[in-house]
Amino acid sequence: MKVCILLFCCMLGVQVVCAQPEETINEIEQAYPAYREASLTHRRFKHADILPLVQRLQQAAAVEVRELGTSIEGRAIYQIRVGSGPVKVLLWSQMHGDESTATMALFDLLNFFTAEDEFTAWKKEVLTKVSVYLIPMLNPDGAQRFTRRNRLGVDLNRDALRLQSPEARILKAARDRLQADFGFNLHDQGRVYAAGRSPQSATISVLAPAYNYEKDVNEVRANAMKLIALMNRRLQGLIPGRVGRYNDDFEPRAFGDNIQKWGTSTILIESGGAPGDREKQTIRKVNFVAILTGIHAIANGLYEDEQLEEYERIPFNERLLFDLLIRQATIELLDREYLVDIAINQWEVNDSSPQGFHFNGQVVEWGDLSPFYGYEEIDASGMTAEAGKLYPRRLKNAKALYKLDAQQLIQQGYTHIRMKKLPDPLPDTPFVLLDKQARYQPELRLGSAAHLLLKRNGEVVKVIKNGFVVWEKE
Template sequence: MQYTLSGLLILLFCQLSLAQQPVYQQVYDAYNDYREESIQTRRFKHSDIEPILLKLDEEKGFEVNKLGESIEGRAIYDVTFGSGKTQVLLWSQMHGDESTATMAGLDLFNFFMADDAFNELRNTILNNITVHFIPMLNPDGAEVFERRNALGVDMNRDALRLQSPESRILKNIRDSLQADFGFNLHDQSVYYTTGIKPEAATISFLPPAYNYAKDINPVRERAMQVIVELNEALQHYIKGHVGRYNDDFEPRAFGDNIQKWGTSTILIESGGFPDDPEKQRIRKLNFMILVKALHSIATKNYKNYNREDYWNIPENERYLYDLLVRNVKKEINGKLYTVDVGINHYEAEYNEHSRYFKVGSIRELGDMSTYYGYDMFDARGMTAVPGKVYEEIQPDLHAVQKLDAMELISQGYTTVRVKDMEGQEDIRRHLVLDVVSEDASPTYTLEIGSRPNFILEEAGTPKYAVVNGFLREL
């Protein structure tokens, strides 16, 4: 192959740019090579990941041990790799509905099985640390996609009493390893922001306090230094979207106690990001920072960072809604009043908790000038008119699909009554119109707790509609 002089210069520039690119950025760019494709959404079960974990035991350099069982008898595994002296313990899905880091953990295993250009990075990590990863510590909660375990206990408040077998498993492995570092991997509400501003807290960190005074000893300081390094990396991808979790001491919590027991503990919380409902972009970010964290610990690079920079990360606040409609006119007794409307979408589960459709709800009204939304709309000059229920009852959701939804909405209809919706939830996920049972008599008002179905009119002409909490332009 022949190159022109300009072509050679471009090729040389690209090679130099790649060589100068930090290794964590190169790993991030290569992520799709390691992504575990069998898991595509947040809602998966123990039976989905158990075969993946058991197969790892056949791979060179991996050891998979059953640590015990959950209350309902599901196996809890420790995936071990590396041969270094420094012991690093990670655990995910302590809360059954917080699965982002479990997905990233599966990707991480694939990364360490690979044989490619990152071998030097892998060898540095594997020769200096031993990694123990417990994916899905709470498999019973994951089965029904709930926070608590089968006992109804929040395991993150069971570090002292240890009444749950899953809690005892975590305590026992921490004690047996005398782990040097621990990673407590969670998901947080998607409505957290990084301070009092519109950016969602996509990733939040915490080096938990080990006493009420929130003292900083060498154990906690190491955790803070690692966090500072990880935050630096994340700013290249989600600038302004990294938060700092509240560090009030909780004497029953695992993170606080594991810090107290001598393991430098780092809480990582995965929040929200625009247009990422299944948290697949956040999964990729988790993968990248886990690789970077392990490399930092293996090389002790975290020592080059100042713990005081941790306090520059903005603290989590809660200033987000899914949809915020500003300056809309609301009529009461013939008079118009101006309000802002904060709307959130909730997940209505079906198919054994593995799928969901969204249901909107009005959560706040009034002056919301200090709040924000993933979607925001200024309805200045517009009046909210309650949506109407279509007169013709439909036999099923297949019939609703055939209706001209936008034409009905332009006539003021937002809702359709349906005789039979059983087993048709997959259709409901994609409907524009809201649906209710045939015997329902819904009335829609701009009130907290109401279903958000209303038309936005300007001088009597419909301009926009909010249907089941989603904004539609007419």
């Protein structure tokens, strides 16, 4: 019926009205930088960083801020409401403390909804139809340490039944009190997932979680599927080929599965990886557009005529990606040469530096990796891969380091240099610098640190340090 009405409108020449929703969201997307919360610039922000944003929202017109309770360590957990419509939409983010992409996007959305601008009339129309409740940073203690679990060491997404954690009880009580019609369960997933069996990373993965082992589809779950199908069309315009479908096996302890079971049409959004976006600032914008598209569709019932087949066509995400994949290198093992692909991941390790982490590059797999892909790939056909040597002299300081002929040492096969005292800050150098206690690893093996040389005809052509290409022969 809706399609017929739209066609009739267009036949009458009311093209602006027929095209307006899509055009308006296009325009909002273009204006996104105006709504991007400028104080959140990286993933490792903490509860103290969002408190000024919550306090600012408490002063905004037509916004309700409510403290729902506190975490194990006493950090406040807030619910922020915009809109006054009869359809209730509940969104929660950072249930896992190290999954912060959607929290940034939620504050971007709140900036959008509270701004007075050329979209004010559009927003008012939406917000008279829906009431939007947002719970950013459900796990503030985990966020403090940028770790998945809460202060008890409990995974909140496995506490939906026993409700032993205060954070889990807060989410359950909010859902029950509101009896939300729709729920957005907002997470991050690793960079290792591809959208189907392709080299394209699953920048976003979506799911209408199952509510039983049989994966039955009732009206509640079907509405979530239909909404995802509509959102996916929008996402394909932003990140074509980079949307995957999360594993839909039923997890009886998970919140998404149970909230679906309790009668709220639940949409899982997992923010994955994208080339050149380690801090997920582009993916943050994708979340903003996807969630806004969903809220608008809920407000106007646009999802109702979607076909479930469109949801089913979204490919499952597959664990197929590595940070660096070296293809067809020759390595020596047990006095023989073998042709292998070498997969390297650049793990993030939390620390107390201003950046909040450092990388730990590791050789995580080798052999025939032809079904897999890398964010970066090296064709090492005709090359040998080997560990570098330790420079025989211990250097006194950075000045002595700078006096060395780096290219000559590289061609001699040296990759590690021991120093009496490591410079602070560490200099930008292709060499791995070791203090007197650090262990030097003399061989390349599975599970080892990703420090290696690639040689062609005995000449070094690439140096890989900690999983990154740091030197190449010109």
